Amino acid sequence: MTVKQLSMPELADACGELGITHVGLWREPVQEYGVEATAKLVRDAGLTVTTLCRGGFFTALGPDERAAALADNRRAIDEAAALGTDTLVLVSGGLPPGSRDLGAARERVADALAALAPYAEDHGVRLAIEPLHPMYASDRCVVSTLAQALDLAEGFPAHQVGVAVDTYHVWWDDQAPAQIARAGAAGRIHTFQLADWTTPLPEGVLNGRGQLGDGSVDLREWKGYVEAAGYRGPIEVELFNESLWARPGREVLAETAERFVAHVIR
């Protein structure tokens, strides 16, 4: 999604040129190119798919909407399996229209996980609950903290349900380092994602995630937390940023790789 201006083949080529061997994919571009075609493309390019984003949106009140959401999440699990990734990232969904009950919405997320976790295991896919920044609590994700995500995940075995740790969403939270330790001890850090926090936030606050190094997040520190918690998996960079999308995708991918070296691993 960081370089969504690239087509799937362009993405695979650019990764190859830059020596990038792992890539996280989103469902929409995968579906557009075709799930099987994408699976073949990344396989032929020697790319490993780290995660598929995203399932979720479990909070509807009506039975038809809820059944449709579960069916769509089963398709997402199928797609993840077809792409050869073991992890599907879940964004819970926000409050249904007219509702003010965050607690009840969070309970519906738990119900949906119970319906999906065995199906996911049968397909070799782990579910990763991603807490989103509290500014998305009403319209996108009622799970706002790692503590809440882990409370939900702990209803299931770790190989079925864990969490996604994204610096953009948790960097402000002084409880997050302890929750990362809790997640790591239970083997529940299913992915680790980076984005920097920059202001002013754009209208709608969706597409203002900062390029690594441009913002307020001490990325090395957060990498240290997940590593201290035992995480050894891939590190994803997930930037939704209009100004990055407006530039040539290969240039943005190369810049992101350079920033990753300079601000995360050096």
Added chain:
Amino acid sequence: MTVKQLSMPELADACGELGITHVGLWREPVQEYGVEATAKLVRDAGLTVTTLCRGGFFTALGPDERAAALADNRRAIDEAAALGTDTLVLVSGGLPPGSRDLGAARERVADALAALAPYAEDHGVRLAIEPLHPMYASDRCVVSTLAQALDLAEGFPAHQVGVAVDTYHVWWDDQAPAQIARAGAAGRIHTFQLADWTTPLPEGVLNGRGQLGDGSVDLREWKGYVEAAGYRGPIEVELFNESLWARPGREVLAETAERFVAHVIR
């Protein structure tokens, strides 16, 4: 601030017409009209000033900036005393330019409180630390939760330092009800403020606070939490909202009073 389009005399008149007997004031319009003139105006109008907003912005690194911030906060305490309110609301400030260290910034807030709390007590003024929504953590307020605000406040007696509970900032936080109970048990709820949460958020996310009843916050529920915690003080409505500011102030004040009855106390 909800009706900042009204001049001080217009505000006093409108409150009188609507039977509003308490008003929270901000420093800038008070200074513009004059502190003593405002004090006389509200006294003559029979208005009680609930709180003065705001002191704070304690997080600068340089000694000159820090000294200037403390001096400005002493003036804010003087102004609060002159206006006859016992409460000065504090917004901590964000990260200094180039800093990524939220923890150190929070420590500087504690240092500033230690410098100011005795001065405030000498002037009959309590300090109310206001946690702001985590979306302001980098540029406005490194204190993002009631738990953090109380951790800071508990370094001082309750009659010196407490917290401001604002629904806009805490509504997403499943730990907030327990923290309100903690604050109330210690006599540290120094004010209770209402705003609703509406989306999409505007660019910069400052001026999108929703009119009561327009958003996702169960205002009655939050009123119940502070009341159960023993709070019996005034309830302030603090809306920063461009569309409300664009309308006639008396109309907005009357609407706000109606919404307060319909969504909070009925």
